[in-house]
Amino acid sequence: MKNRNLLLSLIMALCLCFALAAPAWATEENLNANANMEDTTADNQVRMIDIENQIIDYLAEYHPDITFGSQEFVEYAVNVLMFNDDSNLAALNNYDDIRFYFSEYLYQLDQAQSVQNNSIKAVSSVLFDMPNEYKNRTLDDVIYEADLRLQRDQDLYENDHNNIAPLASSYNANAAARYATTFSELPNRAEYDVFSKDCTNFVSQALFAGGISMTMPNNVAMVTKDTTDYWYSKKFDLDEYSYVFGESSSWIRVEDLYTYMWKKNLVKVLICSDVSALQNSAQIGDVVQIKDAAHGYYYHSIIITGGTKGNYKYCGHTNSANNKPISGISGNAFRILRPIC
Secondary structure, three states: OHHHHHHHHHHHHHHHHHHHHHHHHHHHHHHHHHHHHHHHHHHHOOEHHHHHHHHHHHHHHHOOOOOOOOHHHHHHHHHHHHHOOOHHHHOOOOHHHHHHHHHHHHHHHHHHHHHOOOOOOOOOOOOOOOOHHHHOOEHHHHHHHHHHHHHHHHHHHHHHHHHOOOOOOOOOHHHHHHHHHHHOOOOOOOOOOOOOOOHHHHHHHHHHHOOOOOEOOOOOOOOEEOOOOOEOEEEEEOOOOOEEEEEEHHHHOHHHHHHHHHHOOOEEEEEEOOHHHHHHHOOOOOEEEEEEOOOOOEEEEEEEEEEEOOEEEEEEOOOOEEEEEHHHOOOEEEEEEEEOO
């Protein structure tokens, strides 16, 4: 009887030990499961390189004539953003992510054309590739940072705008439009440089033709200088047959042109949420900068060159446009830069 009681006591003690230990085991198991789930979530976060690889595979199947990073690819990216002109691409579930990738690619190309001392200008054999450390970032992180920087920069310029004395300028909108129409398809290589992403370089030329004066530092280098304190393009004749150029980044970058013109109080800025608002707000001679409606930076610059209210036309570079209807542009946000006469 004693042995039986002892056995029962031992069994009850073991059961109690298991009961007390189980919550600890469960807690540890849950923690491990949660950790594994977090690792899986992190591993499954979409990176920029994932979108890029998808685009490369897509091009290989549907557009084998377009090499990723080439001049043709740059033009293709602009056309997708401006016109939604690839129905097969638009049918993909993550089309919005692909559009964001394109706008970021164009923004990064804008930056690189300044910081690399003119080494990636419009040469068809040169392919632009974003840095690997950037491409390995998650899409959500890049979207958040791009939106944050854009809002911070806009707040900065809006706060400082009224404290800057205006520069004297006299802008002839029709002269700017005539220049743009003349050189929209055949660049003015005799006087200006040509870039892989040439849109803002082109509208800067038109603004200068319209009467906005260049501003230069005392010593202009034979490279593209990263600055929004000046706005210029200068040709250097090396000998009878050869020459090079030096420009400010504000002359060739979408965001830097906006920054310079806004800081110097040379333009009035109007924001339009769709093409209809743009048609009703624009005027001939206005520069229009285009942004994907959802996220990121303004990626493209054009200039209004013809038409009337509700039916304006524009010229542009990168994807050359000569008096094309504004109505053909689909689903973007717009920023008008109107020179103050």
